[in-house]
Amino acid sequence: MRSPVRPHVTGSTGDDLASRLVTGQDGDVDFAFVSGNPALDLAGTVLSRRDEPVDLLAAPADLERWVTECDELPDRATADLATFGSALSLREALYRLALDRVLDRPFDPDSLKIVNDTAAGPVPTIKLSDAGLRLSGDLLAALSQVARSGIAVLADPHACLKECGRAGCTRIYLDRSRGARRTWCGMSECGNRVKAAAYRARRQASATAKGRVPEGTT
C-alpha cells in the first residue's frame, strides 16, 4: 500500500536554517540518521529543499564523515572528487525516487538508472566476530550498499514513506510505527520544535486574551 499523497508544504518559520545548523564540538554539522534507511538518510543531507536548501555534504570530507557515522556502512571510506560527485548524483536520484513514491507517481527514469547502476557495483564485505558484525569496503561499495537499501525500501509495497510534517522540513522517512501514525522525521529534529512553538503560541494567545479588557466593563 502506498502512502497517501501529501501536499507540498511551503513556507519557513525563519529560524529554520539557524537552528538546523547545529554544530558538534568539533565544529562539524551534525548528521541525522532518523529516516529509517541509509538511502533516505543520504537524501536528507540536503535540508529545506524547497525553501532555502542547505547541503551538509559540501566537500568529500563531509561524505567520509557521513559514511563513518552511518551504522549500516563501512567504518571508513576515502572520497575523491569523482566518487564524491557520484555520491551526490546518487543522493539526488534517491531523493527524486523517494519523492515519486511519496507522491504516488511513476519513478523518474534517469534517477532509476543512476540508482540501479550504482547498486550493480561491488558491495562491502561483512565479517562476524565477538565484537559483532563489521563491514568493510571502499566508498563505491558503500554507495552500492546505500543504493541497494534504497531499492529495497522503494520496492516494498508495504513500506510507508512520508515527508516530515514540520513546515520547511523536506526529509522523507520510513514510518514503521504501529498504524503509521508518526508525523515527524525525528522528535529532536522536528517534533519537539513544533510542539515547543505550539506551546509558545498558546501561551501568547492566552496572555493576549487575559490582557484584553472584558466587554461591558467600560
Ligand SMILES: [Zn+2]
Ligand atoms: Zn523533519
